[in-house]
Amino acid sequence: ADKVIKIGTLFPLTGSCALAGQRCQASVATAVEVINNSYPDIQVPLAGQEGILDGTRIELVHADHQGKPDVGKAEAERLFNQEGVYAIIGCYNSAVTKPASFVAERKKKLFMCGCSSSAALTQRGFSYFFRMAPTDQTESLEFVEVMHWLEKMKKANLKTVGLIYENSEFGKHAADEGKAAAAAGGFEVVADVAFSPGATNLNSEVQTLKAKNPDVVFGACLGGDYTLWVRTMKQMEWLPQAALNYCTGYQDPVITKQLGDDANYFMGGTGYSPEFAELMPAVAAVEKIYKQKTNPSVPFDSDSIQEAVAMFVLAQAIEKAGTLDYKVVAEALHADTWKSPLSLGGEVAFAPGGQNIKAKSLITQLQGGSYKRIYPTDLADTEVVFPMAAWTAR
Amino acid sequence: MAYLSVRNVSMAFGSLIANDDVTFDIEEGSIVGLIGPNGAGKTTLFNCISGICRPTAGTIHFDGVDITRSPACRTAGLGAVRTFQVVHPLQEMTVTDNVMVGAFLRHRKPAAARALANECISLCRLEDFCDKRAGSLTIGTKKRLEVARALATGARLLMLDEAMAGLTSTEVRESVELITHLKAKGLTLLVVEHIMEAIMPIADKLVVLDGGKKIAEGPPETIIRDERVVAAYLGAKFSRKMKSS
């Protein structure tokens, strides 16, 4: 007979984060496709066999939380109670992940989180919650490292930092971590610019940055706001020496098409990009499937790929535990280090609280429309362009 | 001091002076008619007394209390209640509910208010319309509703602004009877009316406004003979008719 495990996905499929949510959903579906069917030529765990636990197939139940925590909580309950899912993967927005994973924890059922970046998520001491992506905190610390590195390598004189972020749970969180890290690294935060997402213009925001003229800008702008931000900076003829972005609009491959040359020389933390192919040879084949599930022109981005990782790691743990018993699987997840060709580090391992301690991100810089790796140096493939080339020099 | 005393009241809208130094008194228990050409300022004077407008000059006392600046709801609370020439029914409420709003001024308890409202409804012969939406009544009925509502507040001074306009002569007669009945019950009335057949027989005194100024004051018999009033207001035919009857 057909044995089936149901897994729920819970992402913002509508509302202002719909773009990311739909990609994440497709990413999980891609992983399931690989797991359920036999793809012997894909170098990813479980790809070669059909299903797990001797042919048990995974079936996804999709749900939409619209970016609203209350809806997310209700949907998580529905997925567990009504749909009878074994575990949930989600929720992209940290604000929604919090109550939704709370539900799972109370039920002692698994909650796999791909890319929600709030550090607080893994500081709650949950034992059924696992997160793949690095947190804002990790990223912020990495940004500061990069700044020190630039000072050393490029003889740069970096003193001040400006922040621009959307005023939401995500942006605020990133900004708080960024501020703390910058201060700890000995930099002065001179501009703290929050804006309402979905802005009609970012004139005063950029004007403020321009007036304070920080050497480096940390940015946390999503989607359309990111392009608006870049364009407005161009209009106002201003650029910092370096711009470092959290996993945000920056790492959406679409921007290079829309902004053209204007997108270049911005930097950011990136968990994955098609240019990393040589580092992560296994991804290409998976990505082909992914592109079929969404838009053929859109590759994985570093958020969405984490959701696939979450699915793979969960499947591996179940396979290894050999049972569906939650406690056993959760303990197995904690106990082992998991092979994960789709992750930058190649491995996944969880600290108490569920944070993936092997999570890594690279600092990339857009050059000539592609994401070039510049830091850490051992993984770098390109020399950094610093300071950013002026608007007039492009 | 008189029951209602209007002293040197002026009301200006920008450059237009709608009431100009108007002074008159009303004795308790009397019926005073306020007449005058269209646009003479009668409604404006009502607005001033009832507190909807603040007069630009002058004072108004009601039962010894200065109400010149008191807001409409306080004036009504004191017992001086008016009806509107351009009717203001509470559209979506039923006739009974309309009247009950008035009745609640004196009775907190719904039951008591309802009883009073029903009484006023039958006084104004609105029984047939009790459960109709006030907005669906015809103009004439709305006018009667205005009166019923004002009555229900337990008013001691009732100010009627053309409450009989739009009624047939027979209905006017009934209204006149109502007014005399109210007077008998001890109410004081200030009545604006263009229907002379209605006002002449019952008024104890007429005050005539023209162009915002008071041009005459006195009992009806003398007023119909007043040249100025005839010229400005009544017109030859009506004054002939009035005199003959």
Next chain:
Amino acid sequence: MTTFMQVLLDGLMSGMLYALVAVGLGIIFGVMDVINFAHGEFLMVAMYVSYWLGFILRVDPLISMVAAGAFVFIVGALTYRLIIKHTIGKSAMSALLATFGLSMVLKNVCLNRFSPNFRLLSDTWLGGKTLTLAGLILPVPQLVIGIVSMAVVGCVYLLMSRTRLGWAIQATAMDKEAAELMGIDTERIYLLVFGLGGACVGIAGGLLPSHLAVHPEVGTLFGLIAFVIVAMGGFGSISGTLLAALLIGLVEALAGFYIAPVFKYVAVFGLYLVVVLLRPKGLFGW
């Protein structure tokens, strides 16, 4: 000083764009007493029209704004015919409810058809160009949007105050039945007004894709600001709407720069409160 002037200029230019978005809402509001909750979504639809024309047929937004205006005119007229018409004179709030439903439908149909991707036209005639004038930077797209916007608002103003049609619209706004008795076909007027309101916001939306990304949620904040502008100017007053839009653009820019960007909408909405508390019928309202 230059910074101050620059901030003023930026504010003025966004104000001019707001004026065009708001004037469409304003005439619908003023004439029919209908809160069109889908107004922001009309803007979004127009932006999509212009985007697809630009993307597929390589038409520049400067040209496709006409098409976008016409398209949203039809959307507006249809909205009236199919929805608003049934609510007029029945219950004051039901039009609000219906247009809210409509905005939800429009938003999600676009999401469904065009995916939630944000889309931006590159290589437009205006895109990214700037002029520099006495140290002030004038971004060409915003400048042109501002000019077009002023022109359209001016035309609407003349239409409303100088033409027979304008009179008929005003009369209909005040008393529908009486207007009908004067021989005015109020049904047509309503249709026209809704279409016209749509066309205004359509033109605005048509111009935008050269510097603002299109996505299903793009209209929301514009719609919100437009409501405030219309009320601040005074319902039914086009000059009021214009003045309010410029004021709001300025306050947004000034507060955003001199107080803090997070507070710019606090200042904008605060300004509305201050204005209506001083003048309960808006700047130029009846």
Next chain:
Amino acid sequence: MKRGDTFWGLLLLILAVLPLVPGILASSFTQHVMILILLFAAMAQAWNILGGYCGQTSFGHSVFFGIGAYGAGMAVVTYHLAPWPGVILGALLAALVAMAISYPCFKLSGHYFAIATFAIVEIFNRLFMVWYWVGGALGLDYPLVDEGWRNFMWYEDKRFYYYGALILFTIVFGTVRWIESHRLGYYMRAVREGQEAAESLGVDSTRVKLAAIAISAFLTALCGAFFVQYNLRVDPSMVMSLDMSMKFVLITILGGLGTLAGPLLGAAVLIPLQEYSRALWGGLGGGVDLIVFGLLIVVVVVRQPKGIMGILNAIGRRRHR
């Protein structure tokens, strides 16, 4: 009157025994929907006091809702107490804030008032977004606490939430029922229908409106407190947003403005529609559930602009004839 009250009594009784009957309300999702219906009916009814009976369309109720929510949320999250003191404080504060902000706004009429409340929500939303003490944009997340009435918190069994919502519903509907038949109710409707006329009948319209908004805000805040207790989290965009405000308005209008049954009808139609359509189609992605939801709203309005009450009345009238 009498017959109406019997109807409500019976309805409450049925609602109260519903969870006791085995098999009914069995699934936790059905329970969830029932809870939301009761909660949103109560919210809409609280709004209805000001918006329906008193005729002051307010888009500002999410502010009061939010204050109530933050009251409970901060008591639990920030001060590690039971929610109750926060609930009471929040509700009182909401009433005070409501009176303070609306006193000047009552000078405004019609849409000017509506848009002013609109502006107030946006201002509060943005201020709360940056107000560190209340959690700012990060919001407040509930810790694990003991289950039970003391903490008003249950993690598995929804039945207690159901009874909580039912109590809330009864409080709000009872209050409105009482007001409706008493002087305040008549005065509120009078103010709605014509302020000048009401004033001339001795109604102090400002006081009536203040009373209406204070009661309305108090009840709304109670609903807000319930909402956070149920959702384990509070942040400004969840509770203090235009989106939330619209819910109050939509449900009431859909059901029937200024009627006692309207909010319940509105919630009973809108909430299941929203929840089940999402459960059914939400996972498909393309917002199909929201399209269907939006279309249905439009269709209802086009068919019967006076809301569901209008439909019922029309049916009733046909029957009588």
Next chain:
Amino acid sequence: MKPFLSVNEIHSGYDGVPVVHGVSLEVFRGEMVCIIGANGAGKTTTMRTICGLLHPEKGTVRFKDQDISRLPASRTIRRGISYVPEGRRLFPKLSVSENLSLGAFIEKDKREIVRREEEVLTLFPVLRQRANQKAETLSGGEQQMLAIARGMMSRPELLMLDEMSLGLMPSLVEKVMETIVQVNAEGTTVLLVEQMVQEALEISHRGYVLQTGRIVQSGSAKELMKSDEVRKAYMGM
């Protein structure tokens, strides 16, 4: 002779609640006809049905031998019917002269409109002084005059007046009545609804008595004035 306006057995009402039950009446060219009846008898409803603000559920309205029962008001005025509604219905925010020009909305020639305005203002000199005042600030009586004046701006062939004496001072009622007679004498057919039964019958040729939605009596004005029922029911005698 064919009637100018003929109303045949119309049934009409609001929201499906019938108010008028089978009213028939005829008006001949050049006549002045008056409808009288108590409050709520359905006079206004009848008038609204004729001019097209309401449409009859049953029955027809024919004007100049054409069926106009289904035409909206904005079309009937083009056929020559002008209705001065009960309660004035002015455009409150527009000035007196703007109200007047809107009265001639169907006329496109601007000079012609000015000419007519001049004529009408001669009939109502009070309005001339207030030409630039907003209509809402006029006194009740002034508003009534403006409403009548506006109704005449379209040069109607059939002028329908609903309770035009409402709120007018006695001398003005007299004057307005004279004006109406004059307008009628100049060739405009007039259909009146009046509460001032005596005055109305004095100037009309014929009259109809409406009671709870039905015509209960009709005849020449003189007959009606002599009729006992009419005298008792409507003239308070």
